[in-house]
Amino acid sequence: MSSILVIDDSEINTMLIKSIFEEESDEISVYVELNSKNALATIEQLMPSIILLDLMILWSKWRGDFAGN
Structure with a gap:
């Protein structure tokens, strides 16, 4: 299974996080x-x-949006 999260923020520009989950290991x-x-x-x-x-x-x-910031 794989998951891709794209974050676009004016301060960070563009960040791509791709997680690859290997079930066996x-x-x-x-x-x-x-x-x-x-x-x-x-x-x-x-x-x-x-x-x-x-x-x-x-x-x-x-x-x-995080509570406490």
Whole structure:
């Protein structure tokens, strides 16, 4: 299963986060493109729901909607 989240913000320009979930190994690969710079990170032994929740929190902070900011 794969998931793509696109964030377009005036302060961040364009960020593309692509998560690839490998069911057999429970390995999550996150591809991040920010301001034309690429980074590749592999996160092991984490559930996809935790990653998606973290991304939602980050998106909320960037949009200024996160409670407590």
